Amino acid sequence: xxxxxxxxxxxxxxxxxxxxxxxxxxxxxxxxxxxxxxxxxxxxxxxxxxxxxxxxxxxxxxxxxxxxxxxxxxxxxxxxxxxxxxxxxxxxxxxxxxxxxxxxxxxxxxxxxxxxxxxxxxxxxxxxxxxxxxxxxxxxxxxxxxxxxxxxxxxxxxxxxxxxxxxxxxxxxxxxxxxxxxxxxxxxxxxxxxxxxxxxxxxx
Amino acid sequence: xxxxxxxxxxxxxxxxxxxxxxxxxxxxxxxxxxxxxxxxxxxxxxxxxxxxxxxxxxxxxxxxxxxxxxxxxxxxxxxxxxxxxxxxxxxxxxxxxxxxxxxxxxxxxxxxxxxxxxxxxxxxxxxxxxxxxxxxxxxxxxxxxxxxxxxxxxxxxxxxxxxxxxxxxxxxxxxxxxxxxxxxxxxxxxxxxxxxxxxxxxxxxxxxxxxxxxxxxxxxxxxxxxxxxxxxxxxxxxxxxxxxxxxxxxxxxxxxxxxxxxxxxxxxxxxxxxxxxxxxxxxxxxxxxxxxxxxxxxxxxxxxxxxxxxxxxxxxxxxxxxxxxxxxxxxxxxxxxxxxxxxxxxxxxxxxxxxxxxxxxxxxxxxxxxxxxxxxxxxxxxxxxxxxxxxxxxxxxxxxxxxxxxxxxxxxxxxxxxxxxxxxxxxxxxxxxxxxxxxxxxxxxxxxxxxxxxxxxxxxxxxxxxxxxxxxxxxxxxxxxxxxxxxxxxxxxxxxxxxxxxxxxxxxxxxxxxxxxxxxxxxxxxxxxxxxxxxxxxxxxxxxxxxxxxxxxxxxxxxxxxxxxxxxxxxxxxxxxxxxxxxxxxxxxxxxxxxxxx
Ligand code: SF4
Ligand code: SF4
Numbered sequence: 001x002x003x004x005x006x007x008x009x010x011x012x013x014x015x016x017x018x019x020x021x022x023x024x025x026x027x028x029x030x031x032x033x034x035x036x037x038x039x040x041x042x043x044x045x046x047x048x049x050x051x052x053x054x055x056x057x058x059x060x061x062x063x064x065x066x067x068x069x070x071x072x073x074x075x076x077x078x079x080x081x082x083x084x085x086x087x088x089x090x091x092x093x094x095x096x097x098x099x100x101x102x103x104x105x106x107x108x109x110x111x112x113x114x115x116x117x118x119x120x121x122x123x124x125x126x127x128x129x130x131x132x133x134x135x136x137x138x139x140x141x142x143x144x145x146x147x148x149x150x151x152x153x154x155x156x157x158x159x160x161x162x163x164x165x166x167x168x169x170x171x172x173x174x175x176x177x178x179x180x181x182x183x184x185x186x187x188x189x190x191x192x193x194x195x196x197x198x199x200x201x202x203x204x
Numbered sequence: 205x206x207x208x209x210x211x212x213x214x215x216x217x218x219x220x221x222x223x224x225x226x227x228x229x230x231x232x233x234x235x236x237x238x239x240x241x242x243x244x245x246x247x248x249x250x251x252x253x254x255x256x257x258x259x260x261x262x263x264x265x266x267x268x269x270x271x272x273x274x275x276x277x278x279x280x281x282x283x284x285x286x287x288x289x290x291x292x293x294x295x296x297x298x299x300x301x302x303x304x305x306x307x308x309x310x311x312x313x314x315x316x317x318x319x320x321x322x323x324x325x326x327x328x329x330x331x332x333x334x335x336x337x338x339x340x341x342x343x344x345x346x347x348x349x350x351x352x353x354x355x356x357x358x359x360x361x362x363x364x365x366x367x368x369x370x371x372x373x374x375x376x377x378x379x380x381x382x383x384x385x386x387x388x389x390x391x392x393x394x395x396x397x398x399x400x401x402x403x404x405x406x407x408x409x410x411x412x413x414x415x416x417x418x419x420x421x422x423x424x425x426x427x428x429x430x431x432x433x434x435x436x437x438x439x440x441x442x443x444x445x446x447x448x449x450x451x452x453x454x455x456x457x458x459x460x461x462x463x464x465x466x467x468x469x470x471x472x473x474x475x476x477x478x479x480x481x482x483x484x485x486x487x488x489x490x491x492x493x494x495x496x497x498x499x500x501x502x503x504x505x506x507x508x509x510x511x512x513x514x515x516x517x518x519x520x521x522x523x524x525x526x527x528x529x530x531x532x533x534x535x536x537x538x539x540x541x542x543x544x545x546x547x548x549x550x551x552x553x554x555x556x557x558x559x560x561x562x563x564x565x566x567x568x569x570x571x572x573x574x575x576x577x578x579x580x581x582x583x584x585x586x587x588x589x590x591x592x593x594x595x596x597x598x599x600x601x602x603x604x605x606x607x608x609x610x611x612x613x614x615x616x617x618x619x620x621x622x623x624x625x626x627x628x629x630x631x632x633x634x635x636x637x638x639x640x641x642x643x644x645x646x647x648x649x650x651x652x653x654x655x656x657x658x659x660x661x662x663x664x665x666x667x668x669x670x671x672x673x674x675x676x677x678x679x680x681x682x683x684x685x686x687x688x689x690x691x692x693x694x695x696x697x698x699x700x701x702x703x704x705x706x707x708x709x710x711x712x713x714x715x716x717x718x719x720x721x722x723x724x725x726x727x728x729x730x731x732x733x734x735x736x737x738x739x740x741x742x743x744x745x746x747x748x749x750x751x752x753x754x755x756x757x758x759x760x761x762x763x764x765x766x767x768x769x770x771x772x773x774x775x776x777x778x779x780x781x782x783x784x785x786x787x788x789x790x791x792x793x794x795x796x797x798x799x800x801x802x
Pocket of ligand 1: 546547730731747749750751752778782783784785786787788789790
């Protein structure tokens, strides 16, 4: 946790605030992922704030986490139309937060559908063609089968680190920094699985 | 010094520790819970979950009178419970230091109302600080301890959900040593609030408010940031960040102390800017006081009274322009409300209650979610403990017609919090309602906190375990029975019998929360649907258990369609990754189609 202040390059001090939105379903490890990401920004010498809401939202409901980073961050949450990168842990949840995204936002979507209750009960349909809508709308979209890669890494629950790996391609965070914050976030054995998961996601 | 990424709640705990506080009390409640949990882990700290917020505050007052620096934590509605001692400890003063954290919940993320607890500061005449991020949370709690000691007053620290649960960078400092607590010679003129003495202390409170007003003028956390003087913003807490995010060039008066207000500073700021806005969530608390100073401001004409803000809401209010967003495809997005977990013991109980012709007065906990379809097994929720009093009142008012028609349902932690006195009332006044205590052995909704009926303390030590059944009998309840909510048939039978019986009943529905880790749960095999037996009756769907879904034959490839009855249009499916094997669905499936995974 305790990070020493790293030398700030002049360029970083200029860095405008950018926002990443993670969206998914309770139990998918979103809070852990946004913690790791925030530590990685902090260890890279940037200011960072992150925000999510706990409580009732954890009981299988939607979970979102905003991570905002730059030279000096005020708001821990973004406004609609302003998010730079969406990291969706589930297809429908990608669509739910569409209005938060910039026109040229980059998007990672986990190729996974989790039925909400109304779909389970046969009352509503799970929207089709979400992935093609995103690929047609945004310039850069990565679709990842995080579950399979996580399983390949040794634990299906490491989906969240797979997705961080994919996201990492678009961020200026050095690999050793990622590796350090991932190691710090897990007990030794799980850390190894998660490092593998991260790299599989990065190459995906 | 070390930099850490801390949540607002973790920062409050750290700040209290650094300020030399070693004593904490509270009752769990989102978004405040993690403060005391985190505080309890620091070396030398005594921290307790009290049965409710009133007790926590009284414990805190006692510890402060002994000279300790004390942190008391609760959510906004908890202050309602603690309001009785609150208003009078303002008179007596604290001797040591007493900081009360109120964690408000704009947007009602996890609450039954959206009250603005800044009003408590004003009506109880207690100063209130409000941080805007974690670094401030840590700094302000330290300032709060200093103010408390210096002015002999309790001090409020107001958090909101967004400040409590956001993480930001904090620089850690070394703790100062705690003061020695001792039991001193009594001073009845200060602490015995009978009318003659309370009248004198009443004068003292006004004198102290005068001093605090003067202090607020020089308190460094009330600060002006003069930039573009065309627009001046007076704000506090998280809305400061939202506004700075979109309008970094405006001038700001950022108030760290939201009560009492620095009238001189506000006047000076108003003079220096052309157009003045007040940006605050919920009530026009600052705005009305600033207007009362004779200063013209714009506030709630533009900004909403309800819900938390975000940078977009502020941009919209101040510019009239909404954000540019991408047009969504023309599909309905199914909502994803929170649900009871797979294998949740509440499910069996509320499945049964939802199918009885009874009014179920409910309470605060995970089980409140059972009001939703398909369980539909709970019909009211007002506040902690209300279920029992309401059930008693309803069945009394309905007289003969109400017999066997009213059930009150309350969780174990909520029962201990404020269910004991209404249960006593029901026994004493010969009520006839059936009260169910859903005893899942923990305070589940806020994340598994201990309470007197779990037999463990906040700091994980074994202690006396309250016997709920013996307590109910002692209070005078005529019939006390225990059921396992995983057994639907027995649950239904016992509830029917108790509803038919004259006199008062308590049914303890006991089964540990599925997420509860302290006692290892027996691992049950997940279940599956045998498509060769499923008749497509949809009985199992009525449990609303997340692993169970409906597969319409329309959407299935023809080779997977297995029809066991003529009209069948689909079959049920159980996700083996999610199923805990609780067997509830097997119990409601009349076709015997639900079997163990091989
Ligand atoms: S056994 Fe049935 S009711 Fe219980 S968790 Fe599994 S699917 Fe849900
Ligand atoms: S209750 Fe049994 S028969 Fe009816 S839909 Fe469910 S699995 Fe099929």
